[in-house]
Amino acid sequence: MNFEPTDEQRLLRDTARDFARREIEPKAMELDKQGRWPTEIVKQMGELGFMGMMVPTELGGSGLDAISYVLAMEEVSAACASCGVIMSVNNSLFCDPVLKFGTDEQKATYLAPAASGAKLGAFGLTEPMSGSDAQTMATVAERKGSAWVLNGSKNFITNGPHADFVIIFAVTERRDGKVKHTAFVMPTDTPGFTRSPHDEKLGIHAAHSCTLYLENVTLDDSHVLGGVGQGFKVAMATLDGGRIGIASQALGIARAALDKSVAYSKERKSFGVPIAQHQAIQFMLADMATELDAARLLTLRAASMKDRGARHSLESAEAKLYASEAATRIAHKAIQVHGGYGYTTEYGVERHWRDARITEIYEGTSEIQRIVIAANVLKG
Amino acid sequence: MHLDLTEAQALVQQTAHDYAARHLAPAAAELDRTERFPSETLRALAELGLMGVNVPAELGGAEAGAVAYALAMIEIARGCAATAVTMAVTNMVGEVIARFGSDAQRRRHVPRLTSGEYAAGAFALTEPGAGSDPGAMRTQATRVAEGFRLDGEKQWITSGAHAGVMVVWARTATPAELPGSRGISCFLVEAGTPGLTIGKAEDKMGIRGSNTVALSFDGCVVPETALLGELHSGFKIAMMALDGGRIGIAAQAIGIATAALDESAAYARERRQFDRPIAEFQAIQWMIADSRTELDAARLLCLRAASRKEAGLSFSQEASMAKLFATEAAGRVCDRNVQIHGGYGFVRDFPAERHLRDVRVTRIYEGTSEIQRSVIARGLLR
Numbered sequence: 001m002n003f004e005p006t007d008e009q010r011l012l013r014d015t016a017r018d019f020a021r022r023e024i025e026p027k028a029m030e031l032d033k034q035g036r037w038p039t040e041i042v043k044q045m046g047e048l049g050f051m052g053m054m055v056p057t058e059l060g061g062s063g064l065d066a067i068s069y070v071l072a073m074e075e076v077s078a079a080c081a082s083c084g085v086i087m088s089v090n091n092s093l094f095c096d097p098v099l100k101f102g103t104d105e106q107k108a109t110y111l112a113p114a115a116s117g118a119k120l121g122a123f124g125l126t127e128p129m130s131g132s133d134a135q136t137m138a139t140v141a142e143r144k145g146s147a148w149v150l151n152g153s154k155n156f157i158t159n160g161p162h163a164d165f166v167i168i169f170a171v172t173e174r175r176d177g178k179v180k181h182t183a184f185v186m187p188t189d190t191p192g193f194t195r196s197p198h199d200e201k202l203g204i205h206a207a208h209s210c211t212l213y214l215e216n217v218t219l220d221d222s223h224v225l226g227g228v229g230q231g232f233k234v235a236m237a238t239l240d241g242g243r244i245g246i247a248s249q250a251l252g253i254a255r256a257a258l259d260k261s262v263a264y265s266k267e268r269k270s271f272g273v274p275i276a277q278h279q280a281i282q283f284m285l286a287d288m289a290t291e292l293d294a295a296r297l298l299t300l301r302a303a304s305m306k307d308r309g310a311r312h313s314l315e316s317a318e319a320k321l322y323a324s325e326a327a328t329r330i331a332h333k334a335i336q337v338h339g340g341y342g343y344t345t346e347y348g349v350e351r352h353w354r355d356a357r358i359t360e361i362y363e364g365t366s367e368i369q370r371i372v373i374a375a376n377v378l379k380g
Numbered sequence: 381m382h383l384d385l386t387e388a389q390a391l392v393q394q395t396a397h398d399y400a401a402r403h404l405a406p407a408a409a410e411l412d413r414t415e416r417f418p419s420e421t422l423r424a425l426a427e428l429g430l431m432g433v434n435v436p437a438e439l440g441g442a443e444a445g446a447v448a449y450a451l452a453m454i455e456i457a458r459g460c461a462a463t464a465v466t467m468a469v470t471n472m473v474g475e476v477i478a479r480f481g482s483d484a485q486r487r488r489h490v491p492r493l494t495s496g497e498y499a500a501g502a503f504a505l506t507e508p509g510a511g512s513d514p515g516a517m518r519t520q521a522t523r524v525a526e527g528f529r530l531d532g533e534k535q536w537i538t539s540g541a542h543a544g545v546m547v548v549w550a551r552t553a554t555p556a557e558l559p560g561s562r563g564i565s566c567f568l569v570e571a572g573t574p575g576l577t578i579g580k581a582e583d584k585m586g587i588r589g590s591n592t593v594a595l596s597f598d599g600c601v602v603p604e605t606a607l608l609g610e611l612h613s614g615f616k617i618a619m620m621a622l623d624g625g626r627i628g629i630a631a632q633a634i635g636i637a638t639a640a641l642d643e644s645a646a647y648a649r650e651r652r653q654f655d656r657p658i659a660e661f662q663a664i665q666w667m668i669a670d671s672r673t674e675l676d677a678a679r680l681l682c683l684r685a686a687s688r689k690e691a692g693l694s695f696s697q698e699a700s701m702a703k704l705f706a707t708e709a710a711g712r713v714c715d716r717n718v719q720i721h722g723g724y725g726f727v728r729d730f731p732a733e734r735h736l737r738d739v740r741v742t743r744i745y746e747g748t749s750e751i752q753r754s755v756i757a758r759g760l761l762r
Binding site: 001002003004005006009067262265266276279282283285286287289290291293294295297298300301304315318321322369370371373374375376377378 | 381382383384385386389447641645648649659662665666668669670672673674676677678680681683684687688691693698701704705750752753754756757758760761
C-alpha cells in the first residue's frame with residue numbers, strides 16, 4: 001500500500017500545474033465572463049498530450065495511466081473548470097470508449113486525431129426527455145438496406161458546438177416494452193446533422209454545450225461502436241471512467257477555492273488580527289481541507305482500480321458523489337471566508353461555486369451515484 | 381500509488397477479523413452490560429501478536445507496521461469497541477517505550493506488554509484541569525534521593541486499574557522556570573508502586589467493557605531509571621505518541637461503523653414494510669450509500685496516514701484529518717444505523733444502540749474534533 005505518486009506521476013502533475021497557472025488561470029475570469037470557447041487552450045492541451053492521456057502512444061495518445069489523468073485534470077480544473085470538462089469529455093467520453101470498443105479502422109479514423117488534439121470529440125447520450133433513465137430514449141436508428149438511418153435529438157452535449165466527432169446513442173430494438181441501444185461514432189459533417197446555439201448556463205461558461213439534431217442521418221455499419229444492441233454497455237462502461245474525470249474536475253475546483261481561502265484569510269484583518277487567527281475561519285479551512293483530501297483519495301482509488309483493470313463502478317460512483325458534493329460545500333465556504341469579496345467576481349470564488357454545481361449533475365446525478373452504491377452494498 | 385495489501389498486512393487483517401468475528405462480536409453485548417474487563421480476551425490478542433503490531437520482533441512485537449496495525453484495529457473494533465480501545469492504548473504504550481525507552485526500559489516492559497503478561501498498558505496525560513491543553517498540567521515530579529517523587533491527579537485513564545505499566549507525564553520544572561509545555565517529563569510507573577492510588581471506575585455512556593479511572597499520585601517515588609526520554613522532553617513524546625494514537629482511534633471508529641453498516645444492509649434486506657423489503661426504498665438506499673461512501677473515504681484517510689507513518693514521512697496533519705473525518709463519519713453511520721432499524725435500533729436486543737454509544741467517544745479522546753481542526757488549520761496556514 002502506497003499513497004504517494006510515482007516520480008513520473010509527480011512530473012506530469014508539475015507540468016500540468018505549471019501549464020495551468022501560466023496559460024489558463026490568467027484567462028479564466030475572462031473566459032467565464034465572455035463565455036468564450038478557449039480555442040487556443042484546447043490546442044495547447046492537445047500539444048501537451050492532455051486530450052488523449054490514456055490512449056497508447058501508437059494511437060496518438062500519451063500512454064499514461066488513470067492516476068496521471070486525475071492529477072492533470074485536477075490541475076487544469078483548478079485553473080479553469082471549463083477547460084477541465086472540455087478535456088474530460090474528450091478523454092473519458094470520447095477516446096476511452098473508442099479505444100475500448102472501437103475497430104482498428106475506427107481507432108485510425110477517429111481516435112488518433114482526437115487523442116492528439118487535432119480533432120475534438122463529444123458524447124451524445126442525454127436527450128430532452130431522457131437523462132438518468134436510458135429506457136426512455138427517443139432517438140432511433142432504423143435499418144434501411146445496409147445502412148442505419150438516425151432520427152432524434154440530443155441535448156446538453158458538452159463540446160457539442162465545436163466537436164468534429166460525436167458518439168451517438170440510439171434505440172435499435174424495441175421488444176416487450178424494453179429497448180436496446182446501439183452506439184454510433186460519426187463525424188459532425190455528416191449530412192442531416194445540425195446543432196443549436198450553445199446553452200446558457202449557471203457555470204462552466206467557456207465549456208460550450210448544445211442540442212444536436214439528427215434528421216435522417218445515414219450511417220453504414222462501419223460507424224457502429226461496440227456492436228449492435230450493445231449501446232447500454234458501452235455507455236455504462238464509459239461513464240465509470242467519465243465519473244473519475246468529473247470527480248477530478250470537482251477536486252480542482254475545490255482546491256482552487258481552498259487555496260484562495262487560505263491566502264485571503266492570512267491577508268484580511270478583522271478585530272485587529274488576520275481572520276486566519278479566528279477559530280471560526282480555521283475550522284472552515286480545516287473541514288475544507290479534510291473533505292478535499294477524502295475526495296482526492298476516493299478518486300485516486302477509483303483510478304488505481306481502473307489502472308489495474310479491475311471493475312470500478314462502485315468506486316467511481318463514490319468518488320464522483322463525494323467529490324462533487326464536497327466541492328460545492330468547499331466553494332460555498334470559500335465565499336463565506338471571503339465575505340462580500342467572495343460574492344463579487346474579483347477573487348473568482350463565486351465562479352468556483354457556480355462551476356462546482358454542475359459536477360453534482362452531469363455524468364450521472366448524485367442520485368444516480370447513490371443508486372449505484374446502494375445496489376452494490378445491498379447485493380450482500 | 382497502489383492500494384494492494386502486502387501478504388503480511390493481509391494476514392494480520394485476516395487474523396484479527398477471524399478472532400473478532402468468532403470471539404469478540406458474540407460477547408460484546410454482555411461485556412457492555414456487565415462492564416467486565418476482558419482479561420482473557422486480551423491475553424488471546426497478545427498470543428495472536430495484536431498487542432504489539434508495530435513493535436520490533438526482538439521485543440516480542442509482530443513488527444508488521446503501522447498499516448497492519450490500523451487494519452487490525454478496524455477488525456477488532458468491528459467485533460468489540462471496548463476491547464479495541466484497550467488494545468489501542470496497549471499498542472501505543474508499547475510503541476512509545478520501544479521508541480523512546482532505554483535498553484533496560486524496553487527489555488523490562490515491552491515484552492510484557494506484547495506477550496500479555498501485563499494485562500494492558502496505560503497512558504496518563506490528561507488531568508482534571510488539563511485536557512486539550514496539556515500545558516496546564518499540574519502533576520509534579522520532584523527530584524529526591526531515590527529518583528523522582530510524583531504528586532498529582534490524572535483523569536480518564538484507559539486501563540488504569542489493570543495496566544502493568546503506565547506512561548505518566550509530570551512537571552519537572554515550574555511554569556516560571558520553563559513555560560507552557562517545556563517543563564514536562566515522562567515517567568514509567570509500574571502497577572503497585574506505593575503512593576499510587578487507583579480511583580473508582582467511571583460509569584460511561586459507551587465502551588463500557590474498557591476500564592477508565594482516575595489516578596492519584598501522593599508521594600509516589602519512582603527510581604531515576606523510570607524517566608522515559610530526556611528530562612523536560614516529555615511533551616514531544618506525548619505529541620508523537622498521539623499522532624500515532626489518532627490513527628488507532630480513527631481505525632476504531634471505522635471498525636465500529638463498519639459493523640453498523642453491515643447491520644444496516646442486512647436489516648434493510650430482511651425488514652419488510654409496504655409489502656417489500658425496506659432496502660427497496662430510496663430513503664433507505666440513500667442512507668446506506670452515504671454511509672458506505674463516507675466510510676470508504678475514512679478508511680482511505682486512515683490508511684494514508686498509517687502508510688506515511690510506516691514510510692517515515694510526516695503524518696501529523698494526515699492523522700488529524702483521518703481522526704476528524706473518520707470519527708465524525710462513523711458517528712453519522714451509527715446514527716443512520718439506528719434510524720434504519722427504527723424502534724429495534726433503540727432497544728438492546730440489537731447492537732445498533734451500543735455502536736452509537738461506543739462511537740461517540742471517538743470524537744473526544746486522543747484529541748477532540750476541535751483539536752484536530754486546530755492542528756489541520758495550523759498546517760494549512762503555516
